[in-house]
Amino acid sequence: xxxxxxxxxxxxxxxxxxxxxxxxxxxxxxxxxxxxxxxxxxxxxxxxxxxxxxxxxxxxxxxxxxxxxxxxxxxxxx
Numbered sequence: 001x002x003x004x005x006x007x008x009x010x011x012x013x014x015x016x017x018x019x020x021x022x023x024x025x026x027x028x029x030x031x032x033x034x035x036x037x038x039x040x041x042x043x044x045x046x047x048x049x050x051x052x053x054x055x056x057x058x059x060x061x062x063x064x065x066x067x068x069x070x071x072x073x074x075x076x077x078x
Contacts, residue, residue: 006040008033011069015076022075029075036068 009016022029043065045051046058053061 005044006065006069008036008069008072012073012076018076026075029072032068032072032075036065036072039065039068 008019012019019033023033024030039061042051043058043061046053046061
């Protein structure tokens, strides 16, 4: 797979520089960004059947990704 949708830089292109700065300067933001990245990759693997999971598991992972994305956006918008 050459392209994984929903990467933070793609989701918030207007905040690309701030994402980079916060990853370096804010340990909490960096941890949330790393967790988002891991969950996002797991969702992508499930959606493309690289690592199939139960439908409820996939839904739960999508909800977790959305919650992380919301929290990261709050931090970017502050």
